Amino acid sequence: MEKLLDVNPVLLALMATLFTWCMTALGSSMVFFFKSINKTILNLMLGFAAGVMIAASFWSLLSPAIAMSEERGGNGWFPALVGFITGGAFLYTFDKTLPHLHLGLAIEKAEGIKTSWHRSILLILAITLHNIPEGLAVGVAFGALANNPDIGILSGAVALAIGIGLQNFPEGAAVSIPLRREGFKRLKAFQYGQLSGIVEPVAGILGALMVLIIEPLLPYALSFAAGAMIYVVVEELIPESQTGNETDFSTIGAMTGFSVMMLLDVALG
Numbered sequence: 522m523e524k525l526l527d528v529n530p531v532l533l534a535l536m537a538t539l540f541t542w543c544m545t546a547l548g549s550s551m552v553f554f555f556k557s558i559n560k561t562i563l564n565l566m567l568g569f570a571a572g573v574m575i576a577a578s579f580w581s582l583l584s585p586a587i588a589m590s591e592e593r594g595g596n597g598w599f600p601a602l603v604g605f606i607t608g609g610a611f612l613y614t615f616d617k618t619l620p621h622l623h624l625g626l627a628i629e630k631a632e633g634i635k636t637s638w639h640r641s642i643l644l645i646l647a648i649t650l651h652n653i654p655e656g657l658a659v660g661v662a663f664g665a666l667a668n669n670p671d672i673g674i675l676s677g678a679v680a681l682a683i684g685i686g687l688q689n690f691p692e693g694a695a696v697s698i699p700l701r702r703e704g705f706k707r708l709k710a711f712q713y714g715q716l717s718g719i720v721e722p723v724a725g726i727l728g729a730l731m732v733l734i735i736e737p738l739l740p741y742a743l744s745f746a747a748g749a750m751i752y753v754v755v756e757e758l759i760p761e762s763q764t765g766n767e768t769d770f771s772t773i774g775a776m777t778g779f780s781v782m783m784l785l786d787v788a789l790g
Contacts, residue, residue: 548693572778604744660728
């Protein structure tokens with residue numbers, strides 16, 4: 522892994538987010554094998570994704586941001602607080618602007634600017650919306666290597682990419698299979714499902730470049746990504762995972778996802 526320290530951080534961010542995108546595509550490919558998802562399984566997968574994102578927000582983003590600020594002689598809490606709130610506000614703005622529809626809701630429940638777009642497009646946009654902070658988080662984590670090429674930071678960034686990739690698998694399935702139920706042919710449902718993850722490489726490159734250009738922003742950028750991810754978890758993943766009667770499985774999934782991400786981050790980082 523030490524050889525990776527010689528690779529440009531932006532290129533590393535691109536490689537990592539291409540991996541997370543591929544995991545979305547792999548999850549989307551489940552539409553070739555299943556026409557529907559059992560509600561219990563769906564809740565379990567969404568809960569798992571929520572748990573991973575919560576753990577990643579602290580272990581991979583907020584905690585390093587606080588540590589970096591304190592090492593520089595500043596107040597550790599200030600960049601973390603400002604970045605976290607700004608990240609949430611950023612996603613709130615997107616949430617209120619971009620037309621989208623959460624899983625399991627009627628078309629009348631679509632959020633954002635009112636449009637005549639089809640239900641399927643709105644479903645895709647909902648997943649695309651919360652792939653933005655995931656890609657940004659991975660990009661910022663690798664961008665941190667530019668001014669501090671430390672094996673610990675690299676390991677933490679790799680752990681974050683693996684964790685995001687793992688939770689992208691169920692997200693991909695959660696897009697493509699419902700599209701199949703909407704009447705899409707399997708191939709088209711797969712194409713749209715994997716397309717929801719294409720924003721991650723874009724956001725990853727932008728995150729890494731932002732840190733490279735303005736290095737003092739790193740603690741703020743890490744916290745920003747954390748705030749955006751937590752907004753997605755509370756606004757979308759947890760409510761969606763708690764629909765139906767088998768909500769215990771949502772909680773089990775969240776606990777499992779948190780544990781897996783914590784293990785990855787602590788063991789590798």
